[in-house]
Amino acid sequence: MTPITILQSAADARPDWVSRCMMSVADWSQQQDYAYHCIGDELFDWVTPECRLKLKDRTPILADLARLRWMESERSARGGLVVWIDADTLVMDPTWRVPDSEHTFFGEECWVQPTHRGRVARLSFTSQCFYGVHEGVSGAGFSGLPL
Numbered sequence: 036m037t038p039i040t041i042l043q044s045a046a047d048a049r050p051d052w053v054s055r056c057m058m059s060v061a062d063w064s065q066q067q068d069y070a071y072h073c074i075g076d077e078l079f080d081w082v083t084p085e086c087r088l089k090l091k092d093r094t095p096i097l098a099d100l101a102r103l104r105w106m107e108s109e110r111s112a113r114g115g116l117v118v119w120i121d122a123d124t125l126v127m128d129p130t131w132r133v134p135d136s137e138h139t140f141f142g143e144e145c146w147v148q149p150t151h152r153g154r155v156a157r158l159s160f161t162s163q164c165f166y167g168v169h170e171g172v173s174g175a176g177f178s179g180l181p182l
Contacts, residue, residue, distance in 0.1 A: 037135040037169070038115030040070040042105060044078040044098075045122035059126040066129055070113065074105075081105050099163070110170050118167035138169040 041064045043057055057073065064071035079087060081101040090097050102119055110117045116135055134140065142165030146158040 038070070038113060039067075039133050039135060039167075040072065040109050040113050040115065040117045042102070042109060042117065042119050043071075043073045043122055044102065044105075045073075045075065047075045049122070053122050056123050056125045059129075060120050060124060063126040063129050067132060069118075069133070072109070078102065078105065081108075106168060110168060114170045116167050116169045119163070119165070121164040124164060133167065135169075139167065141166045 041060065043060060045053055045057060061071050061073070078101045079097060081104040082090075082097060086100065087097060090100075106117045106119060116133065118133055141161050141163060143159055144162035144164045148156055148158070150156045
């Protein structure tokens with residue numbers, strides 16, 4: 036069986052509901068016998084100070100770059116499949132397992148929001164809120180980027 040590592044990050048000062056979401060992922064990871072690692076704002080240490088300065092007002096992009104570097108490092112160190120799960124993800128089915136036969140996958144994010152007419156709209160799209168990269172994927176390295 037392919038070893039699976041789950042990664043998450045969130046600031047220490049976060050709403051309780053985000054902490055509960057993260058706990059659901061940590062508990063699910065343990066139940067599935069996946070490695071689980073969570074860090075705080077030190078996520079941004081994965082990009083160079085020069086890059087942080089250049090992108091100082093673009094925190095989402097900095098976070099994307101940092102998580103890619105962290106994922107690559109974990110993949111190199113542990114092998115197998117490394118999966119990123121956003122901090123605001125709630126595990127609804129604790130029996131579900133990550134598909135370890137895929138080399139790369141992205142999740143589908145579902146947004147529910149009110150419309151201007153007072154109704155509820157459901158928007159679904161492919162998202163990086165949940166994605167994984169297998170150790171055997173060529174060209175997935177980001178170490179050559181000046182991050």
